[in-house]
Amino acid sequence: MTRSDEEAVSRFVERFAAEMTEAGMQRMAARVFAALLASENASLTSAELAEQLVISPAAVSGAIRYLTQVGMVAREREPGTRRERYVLHNEIWYETFTRRDQILTRWEKVLREGADTLGPDTAAGARTAETADFFAFLQDEMTSMLDRWRERKEARGAQS
Amino acid sequence: MTRSDEEAVSRFVERFAAEMTEAGMQRMAARVFAALLASENASLTSAELAEQLVISPAAVSGAIRYLTQVGMVAREREPGTRRERYVLHNEIWYETFTRRDQILTRWEKVLREGADTLGPDTAAGARTAETADFFAFLQDEMTSMLDRWRERKEARGAQS
DNA sequence: CGCTCATTTCACAAACTTGTGAAGTTAAGG
DNA sequence: CCTTAACTTCACAAGTTTGTGAAATGAGCG
Structure with missing residues (x-):
């Protein structure tokens, strides 16, 4: 070199x-x-x-x-x-994003509690609950996305 | 209150x-x-x-x-x-994550250039190219994920 | 037009962060 | 066991960031 x-x-x-x-x-x-x-x-x-x-x-x-x-x-x-x-680590991205998932869980929890505090009858409460929903959705999607990535890796026989 | x-x-x-x-x-x-x-x-x-x-x-x-x-x-x-x-903004998360997509594009570009510099015959080059692949994959997944979220919102008739 | 209130800009003090040199700790190898 | 190489911890200096008060800007309204 x-x-x-x-x-x-x-x-x-x-x-x-x-x-x-x-x-x-x-x-x-x-x-x-x-x-x-x-x-x-x-x-x-x-x-x-x-x-x-x-x-x-x-x-x-x-x-x-x-x-x-x-x-x-x-x-x-x-x-x-x-x-x-x-x-x-040789599955770096897989692992890193899995960890990120735990952050999303924490965010969702805080938001869920906030929504309760604000009350389901208020616009603020509804908005906050929906934000919590979004993060729950994200967690789900993240998991299946990482599965797809792993599959693809295996199909190609490589590491990540 | x-x-x-x-x-x-x-x-x-x-x-x-x-x-x-x-x-x-x-x-x-x-x-x-x-x-x-x-x-x-x-x-x-x-x-x-x-x-x-x-x-x-x-x-x-x-x-x-x-x-x-x-x-x-x-x-x-x-x-x-x-x-x-x-x-x-009332589609906050949709918009925010769309923007994040552009960061991923930049990362991918830098990684792709790095892979070229390192050369496809080296382990480092292969690893870097794969990292670039991962970010390309992420961009794709992100887009379809956000589409799914939007659909879901519309099905429920809510904002985000 | 000019007054007045809302927002922005600016200079600065305080708090925090970053990276270093040097001392401290640990453990391999005689 | 003692030496010494390798890493870690610590105190600190330098640099950065953060949020403020005060002055400047700008936009409604009479």
């Missing part, structure tokens, strides 16, 4: 990280995630990440803590060394 | 706003949005918002600027007064 290839990859990493950051993800977590995505084995060591992204070990540590907490990355101890490897 | 009802509504507004904030929305925008959702006509004036949320007119102005920019709220001049009303 030439010098300029590396630069092109780095540009991609930064660009994709920027998109994720804009969507609300922590900056360092997004950069680490993107670097892992673009790495040959979907895995890098702390030192590799620090070097590639030009950040301190502390920043890597913080980003990894976040990414493991939300279940996007796993830690693996390299056997025979004292080095740790961070690995992208 | 009694004093304690008002308090209960306010608690709901704050709770739902907190959920949205956690998901990445600006705090004031989330609070204003939640207040509008819980208001009888899905609309409030600047003064009403400022009073209810105990914030300055400047904060209301900023939140409304954001909400109108992302298309979640419309401004309406009350005829016969110099007061402005801010109104929730």
Whole structure:
């Protein structure tokens, strides 16, 4: 891989990280995630990440803590060394969106309670109940959508 | 509506706003949005918002600027007064998720370019291309999902 | 036309976030 | 067990964001 290839990859990493950051993800977590995505084995060591992204070990540590907490990355101890490897889960999107589902459940619950408070005889209550309905609907759809994606993957014999 | 009802509504507004904030929305925008959702006509004036949320007119102005920019709220001049009303769009979720679709398109494009840079013969390239596929798939599913929601609404003769 | 009230803009203070260097902790390997 | 490499935690400086008060803008209404 030439010098300029590396630069092109780095540009991609930064660009994709920027998109994720804009969507609300922590900056360092997004950069680490993107670097892992673009790495040959979907895995890098702390030192590799620090070097590639030009950040301190502390920043890597913080980003990894976040990414493991939300279940996007796993830690693996390299056997025979004292080095740790961070690995992208290989059904990343499936898992990430499944988790998002739990957020929708919480939203729905809050909205349902709000609708009760406002009362079914008020426009506000009806509107809030309908919003709760929408999120319930979303949860359902999400589940079947992910099933369809998984099927499609299996048909093609690939990972996700 | 009694004093304690008002308090209960306010608690709901704050709770739902907190959920949205956690998901990445600006705090004031989330609070204003939640207040509008819980208001009888899905609309409030600047003064009403400022009073209810105990914030300055400047904060209301900023939140409304954001909400109108992302298309979640419309401004309406009350005829016969110099007061402005801010109104929730009534197909809010439909519209909001349609907009989100455009973000997915951008992500897909960045990922597609990344896959090209990495090359189709590398694991990283294949993985990135598959991620792009996932987002393309999502866009598709999103569209048909929203169609189904709209149908369902129409069947019940309600708004969203 | 000019007054007045509603909204917006602006400069700033406070609070929060981010990333770092350095010290602390842990565990592999002698 | 002691050394040392690898990671984590911590305190802090820098940078950003947030919400405010006050001044500016603008639009109804007389």
